Amino acid sequence: MANATSSAPEQGSLDPTRSFQGLILALQQYWADQGCVILQPYDMEVGAGTFHPATTLRALGPKPWNAAYVQPSRRPKDGRYGENPNRLQHYYQFQVILKPSPPDLQQLYLNSLKVIGIDSALHDIRFVEDDWESPTLGAWGLGWECWCDGMEVSQFTYFQQVAGVECAPVAGELTYGLERLAMYVQGVDRVYDLNFNGRDDDKKVTYGDVFLQAEKEYSRHNFEHSDSDMLFKQFSMAEAACQKYLDAGYSADKSQHLMALPAYDQCIKASHVFNLLDARGVISVTERQSYILRVRELAKACGAAWLKTEAGGAGH
Amino acid sequence: MPDLLLEFFSEEIPARMQARAADDLKKMVTDRLVAAGLTYEGARAFATPRRLALTVQGVPARAPDLKEERKGPKVGAPEQAIAGFLRAAGLTSIDQAKVQADKKGDFYIAITEKAGQPALDLLAVMIPEIVRGFPWPKSMRWGAKSAQPGSLSWVRPLHSIIATFGPETEEPVVVPFDLDGIKGGDVTRGHRFLAPGAITVRRFDDYVAKLEQAKVVLDASRRMDIIRADAKNLAFAQGYELVEDEGLLVEVAGLVEWPVVLMGEFDQSFLAIPGEVIRSTIRTNQKCFVLRDPQTAKLVNKFILVANIEATDGGKAVVAGNERVIRARLSDAKFFYETDLKTKLEARLPKFSQIVFHEKLGTQEERIARIVALAGQLAPLVNADVAKAERAAQLCKADLLTEVVGEFPELQGLMGKYYAEAQGEDEAVAHACEDHYRPKGPDDLVPADPVSIAVALADKIDTLVGFWAIDEKPTGSKDPYALRRAALGLIRIVIDNQLRLPLRRQLWRHFGYVERDEALAVAFAMLHPLHDQIVNISATDIDLAMKLEVLVDARARVAANPKLVQAHSYVKPTLDLLSFFADRLKVQLREQGARHDLVDAVFALEGQDDLLMVVRRVEALGKFLDSDDGKNLLAGVKRASNILRIEEKKDGKSYNGSVDARLLDATEEKSLASAVATAKSEASAAVAKEDFGAAMTALAKLRPFVDAFFDKVTVNADDKSVRANRLTLLNEIREATRAVADFSRIEG
Incomplete structure (x- = not known):
């Protein structure tokens, strides 16, 4: 650092209503205070925080599990070359998973909003029906979109089934759309104008400074240049590898599985590759369904394997 | 209590x-x-x-006490039977049972009183x-x-x-x-x-x-009343009018326990978007109401939102937040709309080749081609310009591929109209893009412009024939493709516009288009002009193939087609579909208060496929039967029919020959015979002119003759040939009335 003194903490720069990172830190702090393990993002491309094994797999089986983490999420189809004020092919989700779902989950959620500057005495917060379903994960749950003054800021779901397996006990999942929330509390209409670091003037770093170039480049890649031949091969390879690891992981009597996580990585991989192919427009409507089913079969097999592992509660 | x-x-x-x-x-x-x-x-x-x-x-x-009586075995029954009875009745000794007598002797009866819980x-x-x-x-x-x-x-x-x-x-x-x-x-x-x-x-x-x-209004209808009243007042105070929306009101009342109605606004420039798009955006995504200017009936840049809290700042933050979301949503809608305008409707059509309409009915492109062909055929029948009808049919589905309709499916058709207008299509063509879906329900408008009518009929016929061809008919409460609505829509279009449509022929012909088979299409084309003849040939006729070939050969002088029999086989589903229309029409007429037996009486006549004529007959018949002449004639005809039915059954033959004038004896008999002949020819002539009122009047003249006949003449005369002749005369009465309806189906 050329000028170390100017990097000294600035009062209020981590105020969640002032900086994107402040918002993330406030949520992490809050959920850590509730006893969650604070994880780091999963190190693979995923379409949503739900794909993180800390949610998908940990939601299965009898063991209690409370975790929170930020997950960069990739939705190749949603890229808009950086031209749309709200749509991104890469964005952040803040994910909370609580198993079993605590009786006061709604209140815990409302308290978390307060922490990031949304006061329920001033703002109209609403739980609006939204049944969640992930065809690729073989998962569904009931819950709501949480509205703040007419804007959807979170998803709130009681998982009923994941990877084709009934959840017992049920986990509660909260997913905060971080950019949207930040735009709301910062009063910004264009995502790229978000203040990322909470500083002003020449020290201010915006969301656009960090991600605009990436949005443009990945939009080009996702829609125009991604290598479809390679991706088709990668899909098949991931699918085959997933199967292979699943087969190899089972003990002789099938009572135990020793490689559910590596197998699941390949399922995640297949899912993301499918999303890339879909964005590229090389999968026809009829094929689309069959690809989704193939990924779901992998997810289900991984879920079944997970239940034969220790954290899946095998032997309990 | x-x-x-x-x-x-x-x-x-x-x-x-x-x-x-x-x-x-x-x-x-x-x-x-x-x-x-x-x-x-x-x-x-x-x-x-x-x-x-x-x-x-x-x-x-x-709960009230219950007295239960249990009948047991006969007195003196074997021990085992008595023991079983005691167990079942919960008694400890047979002394606790009463003895009662019936025809078969004395038996035990247990009376238990159960105290109400x-x-x-x-x-x-x-x-x-x-x-x-x-x-x-x-x-x-x-x-x-x-x-x-x-x-x-x-x-x-x-x-x-x-x-x-x-x-x-x-x-x-x-x-x-x-x-x-x-x-x-x-x-x-x-x-x-x-x-x-x-x-x-x-x-x-x-x-x-x-x-x-504790700020909870328990009763949903009260929450609705509060929202409705507050919204109207808020609008009125600023000189606007609430665009009422009952469905939205019900939903919003289910989202709040303590409704607080607030008003927000959006930028004037968004009013350049069609009002329906603004409304759908604000309604579907934000569950807010829109407002209009009472003078112009146009939307204004305001909206009504219903919050669930009394905010400490009086709702400023809530309004501001909702305004921001609506601004973003309207920006999207405006972008979609403007993007859509950049592509002409016809330029979207090739994409339909990739979109499956139904697995067994091909792509949307094929479906549109059928609708175009059919609209072109129907156009002259409904006084529409053929070129315009075909153009409209070509474009009418194109808006399904637009961004706005992708976002708001309920705007299909309407957006097609806007986009057609924007690209300078003829007004009739543009309106058909919207109106061909009509009527969408019992309260919806029926298209009245000939071009819209042609496309609307084509759209509905294609849907119905298509699903009939693949045997996906509605059953019970299941009607996933809304075929009942399509049939009723067609009926309403025909009746309201007084259209003459040879429905059977059109339906049968369209089966030929739905099946994707060229040789079959040729066969259909050959048989089409001969339609009226081929429907009368039975499908089980062993010479069917030969008869069809002869017909075609005589008329068209072309080589026989191996698919003639197959084309003929669609007569059956055609008649089945026609009876589906008849059922819908019956329901419709009944709902309008027509007697169902009159509808049946008209449908019982053969070859009733002209819906307008059916309705006219039913109307005329209803009027006629309200008159004394009508009632009495009906009684006479029924009497004749009843006698005939009994005698025909007895004799094992029917009396449908012609009356032998030489055997007529009594004066009443002679005058009836001549009256029947006159009435029959007058009624038939009137029916031919489609003057059903006059046909009824002609029949009404029969009444005194029928009455006199039954008064004075014995049908079952001793002389066999006289009796037979009189029965034949009765049959003539029945036949004469069949010119307008089958009177035997009429009740009363």
Whole structure:
């Protein structure tokens, strides 16, 4: 650092209503205070925080599990070359998973909003029906979109089934759309104008400074240049590898599985590759369904394997 | 008598399920009460986003005593039989049974009196059963208990239950039960944000009042009234008018416990987007109402939102937040609309080759081609310009591929009209893009412009024939492709516009287009001009192929086509589809008050495929039968028919030859014969001119002759040939009336 003194903490720069990172830190702090393990993002491309094994797999089986983490999420189809004020092919989700779902989950959620500057005495917060379903994960749950003054800021779901397996006990999942929330509390209409670091003037770093170039480049890649031949091969390879690891992981009597996580990585991989192919427009409507089913079969097999592992509660 | 108060307090219940759930709760509780012999005075159920409540007034404190009689064996029956009877009746000795006598002798009878159970005990069993069996469209498990099989499920997590029971004059008691840890209680909570504290209640009266104090309006219809009134007032105060929307009102009332109506605005520039798009955006995505200028009826840049809180800043932040979201949404809508305008409708058409309409009916492109062909054929029949009808048919589905319709499917058709107008299409073509979907329901407008009519008919016929061809007909309550609506729509278009449409021919012909087979299409084309002849040849005729070939050969002088028999085989589904139309028409006419027997009487005549003529006949018949002449003639014809039926059955033959004038004897007989001949020819002539009123008048002249005949002449004369001739004369009466309807189908 050329000028170390100017990097000294600035009062209020981590105020969640002032900086994107402040918002993330406030949520992490809050959920850590509730006893969650604070994880780091999963190190693979995923379409949503739900794909993180800390949610998908940990939601299965009898063991209690409370975790929170930020997950960069990739939705190749949603890229808009950086031209749309709200749509991104890469964005952040803040994910909370609580198993079993605590009786006061709604209140815990409302308290978390307060922490990031949304006061329920001033703002109209609403739980609006939204049944969640992930065809690729073989998962569904009931819950709501949480509205703040007419804007959807979170998803709130009681998982009923994941990877084709009934959840017992049920986990509660909260997913905060971080950019949207930040735009709301910062009063910004264009995502790229978000203040990322909470500083002003020449020290201010915006969301656009960090991600605009990436949005443009990945939009080009996702829609125009991604290598479809390679991706088709990668899909098949991931699918085959997933199967292979699943087969190899089972003990002789099938009572135990020793490689559910590596197998699941390949399922995640297949899912993301499918999303890339879909964005590229090389999968026809009829094929689309069959690809989704193939990924779901992998997810289900991984879920079944997970239940034969220790954290899946095998032997309990 | 005691009252029951129930409240199921849960996390937010989906708005669309609330009303139904309240009804279900009421029904489940009251049905069980009645089944237990607890007749009640009244019951009302309520729903808010967080609670389902029920009050039942005047429930007896205990169920009535039951006296049960059990018939046992005969006196002196074997020991074993008596022992079995005692066991079953719960008696310890046969002395406890009474002896009664019947025709077969004396037998034992056990009379047991069961004291009625206290209502409280019954409720304690009933309420958990109701919770466990509640018919939510979708329910869920939650919390730690969900690890166990058979754990409680509800629409969303259930937190507490109020269940109090007692007379007005006393302190009610809590119904004792324990449902997976949730006990019957008397405590609830108020508004989530405005009054979250616990509230203890006794009975319905104080429950409603305490909730109201805790910022909860229990009754959904009251919440709707508040929203409606406040929204109107707010609009009126600023010189606007609320665009009422009952469906949205119901939904919004299900999203709030304490409605607070506020007004927001958006930028004027968005008003360049079609009003319907603005409304759909604001309604579907934001559940807000739009406002219009009462003078121009155009939308204004304001909207009404319904919040669930009385905010400490008077709602400023809530309004500002909603305005921001609506601004973003309208920006998207505007972008979609402007993007759509850059592409001409016809430029979108090639994409339809990739989109499957139905697995067995091909792509949208194929479907559009059929509609174009059919609209072109129908155009001259409905006085439409052929080129315009074909153009409209070509474009009418193109808006399905636009961004706006992708976002708001309910705007299909309407957007097609806007885009067609924008690219300078003929006005009739543009309107057909919207109106060809019409009528979309019983209250919708029926297209009146000839081009719209041609495309609307083509669209509906293609749908119906298509699904008939693949045997996907509606069954019972299942009608996934809305075929009943399509048929009724076609009927209304025909009747309202007084169209003459040879429906059978058109339907049959269209089966040839739906099947994707070239040789078959050629066969259809050959047989089409001969349609009226081929429908009369039976499909089971062994010479069918030859007969068809001869027909074609004689007319068209072309080589026979191997698919002629196959093309002919579509006569059967055609007639089946035609009878589906007949059924829809019957329903329609009946709903308009026509007698169903008159409709049947007209449909009983052969070859009734001209819907307009059917309706005219039914009308004329109805009028005629209201007159004295009509009533008496009907009586006479029925009498003739009855005699004929009996005699024909007796003789094993029918009397449908012609009357032998030489055998006519009595004066009344002679004059009837000549009157029948006159009436028959006059009626037929009138029918040919489609003057059904005149046909009825012609028939009415028969009345005195028929009356006189029955008065003076004996049908069953001793002379066999005279009798036969008289029966033939009766048949002539029947035949004459068949010019307008089958009188035997008419009741009365």
